Amino acid sequence: MTAQKVLQAVPALPAVSPAALQLIRLLGREDADGTDVLRYLKHDPSLTARLLRLCNSAALGLPQEVVSVDQALFLLGYRTLHQLAVQAAVGDALSIALPPYAIEPQTLWRHSIVTARAAELLAEKCPNEAPPPDLAFTAGLLHDIGKLVLAQVMDEPACAAIRHALEVEGQTWIEAERQVLQTDHAEVGAALLERWELPRPLIHAVAAHHQPCGACHPPLCELTHLADCLAHVVGADAGMHALAQCVDPGAAEHWELQTEQVENLVVELTEHLTQVEASLKAS
Amino acid sequence: MAISTQWVIAPPRKTVVVKVADAAASNDTGADLVTHSLGSCLGVTLYDPVTHVGALLHVMLPDSSIDPARASQNPCLFVDTGMIRLLQMFARVGGVAARARIKVAGGAQMLDEKGVFRIGERNVQALQQVLAAHSLAVAAWEVGGVLSRTLRLNIATGEVTIQSPGQPTRRL
Numbered sequence: 001m002t003a004q005k006v007l008q009a010v011p012a013l014p015a016v017s018p019a020a021l022q023l024i025r026l027l028g029r030e031d032a033d034g035t036d037v038l039r040y041l042k043h044d045p046s047l048t049a050r051l052l053r054l055c056n057s058a059a060l061g062l063p064q065e066v067v068s069v070d071q072a073l074f075l076l077g078y079r080t081l082h083q084l085a086v087q088a089a090v091g092d093a094l095s096i097a098l099p100p101y102a103i104e105p106q107t108l109w110r111h112s113i114v115t116a117r118a119a120e121l122l123a124e125k126c127p128n129e130a131p132p133p134d135l136a137f138t139a140g141l142l143h144d145i146g147k148l149v150l151a152q153v154m155d156e157p158a159c160a161a162i163r164h165a166l167e168v169e170g171q172t173w174i175e176a177e178r179q180v181l182q183t184d185h186a187e188v189g190a191a192l193l194e195r196w197e198l199p200r201p202l203i204h205a206v207a208a209h210h211q212p213c214g215a216c217h218p219p220l221c222e223l224t225h226l227a228d229c230l231a232h233v234v235g236a237d238a239g240m241h242a243l244a245q246c247v248d249p250g251a252a253e254h255w256e257l258q259t260e261q262v263e264n265l266v267v268e269l270t271e272h273l274t275q276v277e278a279s280l281k282a283s
Numbered sequence: 284m285a286i287s288t289q290w291v292i293a294p295p296r297k298t299v300v301v302k303v304a305d306a307a308a309s310n311d312t313g314a315d316l317v318t319h320s321l322g323s324c325l326g327v328t329l330y331d332p333v334t335h336v337g338a339l340l341h342v343m344l345p346d347s348s349i350d351p352a353r354a355s356q357n358p359c360l361f362v363d364t365g366m367i368r369l370l371q372m373f374a375r376v377g378g379v380a381a382r383a384r385i386k387v388a389g390g391a392q393m394l395d396e397k398g399v400f401r402i403g404e405r406n407v408q409a410l411q412q413v414l415a416a417h418s419l420a421v422a423a424w425e426v427g428g429v430l431s432r433t434l435r436l437n438i439a440t441g442e443v444t445i446q447s448p449g450q451p452t453r454r455l
Binding site for chain 1: 344349400
């Protein structure tokens with residue numbers, strides 16, 4: 001089955017509102033600013049409510065209560081507000097349980113949000129030819145969105161065959177998915193983003209997050225791959241055999257990542273993970 | 284003559300969750316210490332079968348020398364400082380290290396040719412060094428592989444169990 005056929009075959013695509021997609025599309029525009037965010041949020045009151053809840057969460061630590069999106073824009077600035085809006089937009093869709101992957105509710109969200117933060121940190125720490133941090137953040141957030149779709153076509157025999165490939169043949173998740181379903185969650189995720197008409201770099205980063213191409217500029221796919229690996233190391237992983245994946249040797253080398261840097265990033269991400277867990281507990 | 288009967292129902296067991304880079308020790312036999320999502324991190328349990336005291340550590344990285352300031356803020360980030368903290372906490376609630384049953388789980392890792400992300404393996408090595416320095420030995424291990432693990436210690440019995448997504452619960 002090709003990725004496109006999977007998209008046609010599934011009964012329901014991830015529940016992301018049109019306003020949310022418009023918000024993500026802003027990443028592809030250089031002239032985007034706060035007024036665009038306000039314009040799209042006006043059409044989606046439930047997203048606005050979720051965004052305000054995020055703005056008032058303890059993790060953000062704002063000194064005053066945020067009661068409107070205009071006030072949030074004034075207090076946080078465009079970049080942070082946009083990031084929070086994207087986070088609020090896909091949060092619910094990524095929080096569901098995916099039994100074929102043995103993913104429990106909220107664990108994929110936890111993995112995605114930590115990967116997003118890791119991608120942002122990597123983009124900030126390696127300014128040479130690095131992609132903009134907000135693009136990196138969104139790529140990290142959406143990298144596993146294909147799992148939401150692919151899980152819907154994984155029936156009992158497919159799950160058993162994937163499990164066999166993982167446990168007996170020692171394959172990685174991507175290899176096992178390809179062997180059994182002739183496609184994988186990265187490809188399906190990219191096809192979904194393409195259907196949603198999201199920016200090209202995002203589509204490519206999601207498609208290549210397990211096997212970065214090593215040729216694109218800025219190297220968003222490598223960055224998303226490394227961020228995914230970092231999230232796994234920190235323990236923000238989801239589902240069975242969560243660490244059954246390969247670290248691309250070229251990516252670590254290209255980013256000149258040494259063990260010491262990885263450990264420092266782990267320390268920073270641990271703090272973030274603690275905040276994420278506190279917010280999940282509160283919600 | 285009627286014989287009077289009395290029913291004493293045990294209260295439900297309490298669950299104390301140990302967060303990432305954190306530790307807990309307890310002498311409450313009605314409690315379980317639990318830590319979730321051990322990826323490359325290590326979960327270390329200590330249990331004193333005489334005093335029924337237990338302790339659990341969730342530790343992230345092998346060596347505190349990369350960031351001594353953070354290590355003094357939160358010793359449980361690193362294996363070397365975290366184990367010392369754990370042993371102190373264990374002793375504080377009445378555990379004796381010399382008779383502690385030590386069990387370890389976690390240290391999973393991805394396939395990594397270059398070894399940059401091979402933190403699980405180095406965590407295990409660091410733990411072995413710290414334990415050797417204190418003349419302590421591990422009773423049971425389940426480390427490595429590609430599984431994420433949840434570790435649970437029952438303070439009443441000392442039983443240690445591991446759960447991984449999609450796998451049956453197993454005793455360590």
